[in-house]
Amino acid sequence: MSVLQVSNLVKRFDNVLAVDDLSFSVSQGEIFGFLGGNGAGKTTTLRMVLDIIRPTSGSITVLGGAPDRRQANAIGFLPEERGLYSGMSAIDTIIYFGRLKGMSPGDARRRGMALLERFDLAGRAKSDIGDMSKGMAQKVQLATALVNDPQLLMLDEPFSGLDPVNQGLLEAEILSASQRGAAVIFSTHVMQHAERLCDRLLLLRKGRKRFEGTLEEARGQLPASLVAVSSSDLSDIAGVHSASAIGEASDGWQEYRVQLAPGIAPESILEHCSTSGIALRRWDERRASLHDIFVHMVGEEGSNNDE
Amino acid sequence: MMNNVLLVAKREIRQILAMKSFWLTLLILPVALALGPIFTSTLDDDEPSRVVMVDRSGGDVAAAIKARFMADDDRATLRRLSRYVQRYDLEEADPQAVWTQHDRWYTDADIATFRASGGVDSALEKIAAVKPDGVPEFEDDNPRYTFMPATSQLQGLQGEEFGQAAQALFDSDADDAPEMVVLIGENYPENPEIGLFSANQPNPVFVSGLQETLTGDLRTRLLASRGITGAEAAAIQSAVPAIAVSTPPPGGGAREALLVRSIVPLALAYILMMSLMLTGSWMLQGSVEERSNKLLESLLACIRPEELMYGKLLGGLAVGLLMILVWGGCAGIAAYATQGVISDLIRPALEPVSSPGIILAILYFFIAGYILISAMFVAIGAMVDSMSEAQGYLMPVILGLLLPITFLIQAILAGKDSMLIDLLTWIPLWTPFAVLARLGLGIETWVMIAAGALLAVAILVEMIFIGRLFRASLLTTGQKPTLKRVLERFRAQPQ
Numbered sequence: 001m002s003v004l005q006v007s008n009l010v011k012r013f014d015n016v017l018a019v020d021d022l023s024f025s026v027s028q029g030e031i032f033g034f035l036g037g038n039g040a041g042k043t044t045t046l047r048m049v050l051d052i053i054r055p056t057s058g059s060i061t062v063l064g065g066a067p068d069r070r071q072a073n074a075i076g077f078l079p080e081e082r083g084l085y086s087g088m089s090a091i092d093t094i095i096y097f098g099r100l101k102g103m104s105p106g107d108a109r110r111r112g113m114a115l116l117e118r119f120d121l122a123g124r125a126k127s128d129i130g131d132m133s134k135g136m137a138q139k140v141q142l143a144t145a146l147v148n149d150p151q152l153l154m155l156d157e158p159f160s161g162l163d164p165v166n167q168g169l170l171e172a173e174i175l176s177a178s179q180r181g182a183a184v185i186f187s188t189h190v191m192q193h194a195e196r197l198c199d200r201l202l203l204l205r206k207g208r209k210r211f212e213g214t215l216e217e218a219r220g221q222l223p224a225s226l227v228a229v230s231s232s233d234l235s236d237i238a239g240v241h242s243a244s245a246i247g248e249a250s251d252g253w254q255e256y257r258v259q260l261a262p263g264i265a266p267e268s269i270l271e272h273c274s275t276s277g278i279a280l281r282r283w284d285e286r287r288a289s290l291h292d293i294f295v296h297m298v299g300e301e302g303s304n305n306d307e
Numbered sequence: 308m309m310n311n312v313l314l315v316a317k318r319e320i321r322q323i324l325a326m327k328s329f330w331l332t333l334l335i336l337p338v339a340l341a342l343g344p345i346f347t348s349t350l351d352d353d354e355p356s357r358v359v360m361v362d363r364s365g366g367d368v369a370a371a372i373k374a375r376f377m378a379d380d381d382r383a384t385l386r387r388l389s390r391y392v393q394r395y396d397l398e399e400a401d402p403q404a405v406w407t408q409h410d411r412w413y414t415d416a417d418i419a420t421f422r423a424s425g426g427v428d429s430a431l432e433k434i435a436a437v438k439p440d441g442v443p444e445f446e447d448d449n450p451r452y453t454f455m456p457a458t459s460q461l462q463g464l465q466g467e468e469f470g471q472a473a474q475a476l477f478d479s480d481a482d483d484a485p486e487m488v489v490l491i492g493e494n495y496p497e498n499p500e501i502g503l504f505s506a507n508q509p510n511p512v513f514v515s516g517l518q519e520t521l522t523g524d525l526r527t528r529l530l531a532s533r534g535i536t537g538a539e540a541a542a543i544q545s546a547v548p549a550i551a552v553s554t555p556p557p558g559g560g561a562r563e564a565l566l567v568r569s570i571v572p573l574a575l576a577y578i579l580m581m582s583l584m585l586t587g588s589w590m591l592q593g594s595v596e597e598r599s600n601k602l603l604e605s606l607l608a609c610i611r612p613e614e615l616m617y618g619k620l621l622g623g624l625a626v627g628l629l630m631i632l633v634w635g636g637c638a639g640i641a642a643y644a645t646q647g648v649i650s651d652l653i654r655p656a657l658e659p660v661s662s663p664g665i666i667l668a669i670l671y672f673f674i675a676g677y678i679l680i681s682a683m684f685v686a687i688g689a690m691v692d693s694m695s696e697a698q699g700y701l702m703p704v705i706l707g708l709l710l711p712i713t714f715l716i717q718a719i720l721a722g723k724d725s726m727l728i729d730l731l732t733w734i735p736l737w738t739p740f741a742v743l744a745r746l747g748l749g750i751e752t753w754v755m756i757a758a759g760a761l762l763a764v765a766i767l768v769e770m771i772f773i774g775r776l777f778r779a780s781l782l783t784t785g786q787k788p789t790l791k792r793v794l795e796r797f798r799a800q801p802q
Binding site: 047050052069072075077078079081082083084085086087088096097099100101141144145 | 314606
């Protein structure tokens with residue numbers, strides 16, 4: 001079941017096209033990676049989903065309806081730029097946001113204390129935010145996003161500024177939310193997190209979708225490469241884009257760096273070698289990382305632009 | 308929507324109540340009002356000026372001078388006693404006494420009669436017999452001058468040495484050091500030169516009294532030398548007109564009555580201004596914190612910008628009303644505790660603001676004024692990134708608001724129908740202050756209703772434009788709010 005459906009979304013600020021004909025959907029229990037360079041339109045899209053800003057054209061369906069603050073009760077949001085009231089205690093902050101999301105004071109307190117317990121902050125529940133470290137304050141802010149057990153959890157660059165321990169904690173929270181059926185969307189620059197967590201990915205470039213699909217499908221977008229040791233010249237095989245020798249041959253065996261043509265799977269070349277009697281001593285496939293895919297698809301686009 | 312507005316308002320109230328500056332400000336006014344009279348009475352120098360008289364001409368001149376100043380003191384006492392009797396309708400204590408005759412400037416003969424009948428002590432005994440409960444006691448002032456005997460050393464000195472000795476007396480640390488020394492030479496009146504030595508610039512009233520007494524004495528002597536007997540000369544000197552005085556009773560004069568009636572209305576306008584400035588700056592501080600701490604996006608994911616704005620306004624209004632309630636309560640306690648003079652003053656002062664319709668009007672203009680002006684503070688807070696940046700926009704707004712109010716209060720105190728008062732009544736920004744301040748002067752009902760309606764329309768229009776500005780400014784950090792940008796945001800529709 002689709003929790004979020006975005007269709008042909010366009011957002012223009014004066015002469016700047018921030019989001020250009022963007023369509024995607026996120027289902028219940030799915031972890032959806034929203035990737036793109038600075039100024040790609042990630043934050044703008046999330047703000048439109050939250051009804052903080054309105055689209056120029058296109059449509060958004062959140063939890064079965066148009067974006068509206070009434071859906072805040074079922075949405076959790078962690079913005080990229082974070083901050084809380086410095087004079088408010090951790091538990092009061094969580095209760096305040098819980099109440100703004102329609103929770104009763106008692107439920108908000110119970111759930112808030114449970115989250116602080118989980119984040120190892122129960123002892124600081126009554127401490128003012130201003131007296132906490134940055135890491136602690138960030139965990140309190142994460143708790144404000146999770147307090148209502150959202151059906152749609154949107155995290156904008158959630159890993160930035162977190163130490164490795166807290167990054168692990170956040171990953172666990174994302175997986176936990178997904179396991180209880182929440183749709184999770186997060187934008188990130190850190191590809192390892194997306195690689196580890198995401199069921200599907202969306203790559204944005206200058207407001208326009210470059211790719212949407214699984215990690216495997218993304219990998220399929222890049223030509224495969226491998227290292228092989230063979231007694232025959234591999235460059236003549238159909239589907240091999242190039243095979244360059246590495247070092248000198250030894251006893252008739254030569255090491256090759258093989259670049260396959262786009263869309264050609266390494267398995268098909270291996271099969272061809274087997275059936276054609278091409279002797280192989282080594283066959284190491286090199287899988288494209290998300291980083292490679294990101295650089296390939298998004299490239300050196302305006303990394304200093306605001307979104 | 309209302310629930311979110313109330314939640315934001317509650318948080319605003321808690322934030323302001325957690326500020327030390329709030330409690331300091333809340334308490335500072337009652338404390339200042341309580342300490343004010345104490346300081347005033349401490350600072351008021353009602354101690355009599357100490358004067359040493361050295362009369363080397365025989366002593367009659369010094370005695371005449373002392374008698375003159377004592378008569379002046381008795382005249383002042385008589386006048387105060389007369390006003391007291393008139394204010395509290397105590398004439399039945401002794402209808403024939405001079406102090407129950409309020410229609411004259413008391414002559415030396417009246418003073419003599421007053422003294423002959425036992426002076427102030429006798430008068431107060433008679434008054435005590437008829438004085439109802441709640442009428443405060445009569446409080447007389449100290450005499451203005453006290454005359455001290457000259458030391459034997461000073462008596463024997465002449466010329467410059469006398470002046471130096473007088474100066475030494477002025478410079479001494481003794482509590483009873485004289486402030487003036489008057490020297491009447493042994494050749495007086497042939498040599499009418501009188502020496503006046505003073506620690507400071509001599510009091511003109513004292514010099515004038517001294518001169519009048521000595522002039523009278525010299526003229527009496529001159530008349531006697533021309534063959535007119537001493538008694539005749541004295542009669543000529545003491546011939547004074549009987550000045551009939553017609554003055555309204557205390558608090559009853561047109562200007563005095565107007566001032567009394569305007570005390571509470573002016574205080575209301577002033578308190579509105581004070582509490583607005585204070586809560587406005589706290590609200591501004593809160594808005595700036597939300598922007599600088601970058602928590603607006605989290606809030607806007609849960610509530611509409613309008614809810615945030617209305618919540619802030621409601622929170623500020625609640626804090627302002629709380630302050631006024633506390634200040635009003637303190638004033639009530641003070642009035643109850645002191646009863647007498649203050650309650651006697653408050654009764655006529657409350658008269659113009661005591662009808663239910665006027666109380667409703669006060670509440671309306673108070674709340675409307677609060678919303679109208681607080682919204683500006685909130686809008687400034689939404690546009691700037693720091694308090695120092697906010698100060699730059701706040702100063703012109705505060706000055707633009709306060710200067711006309713200052714002129715308004717002066718015009719009301721002057722008690723004249725002024726075009727400025729009429730003008731400010733019809734400009735919504737100042738309508739609440741003008742209407743509240745005018746309640747003592749008297750304001751036509753239709754003017755109050757029409758100005759109130761205009762104010763309501765102005766608030767609606769303001770809410771639309773400031774709402775747009777607020778919404779458009781919230782997520783635009785790092786942009787200087789130039790006039791062009793502000794105007795653009797006034798026109799901005801939800802993006």
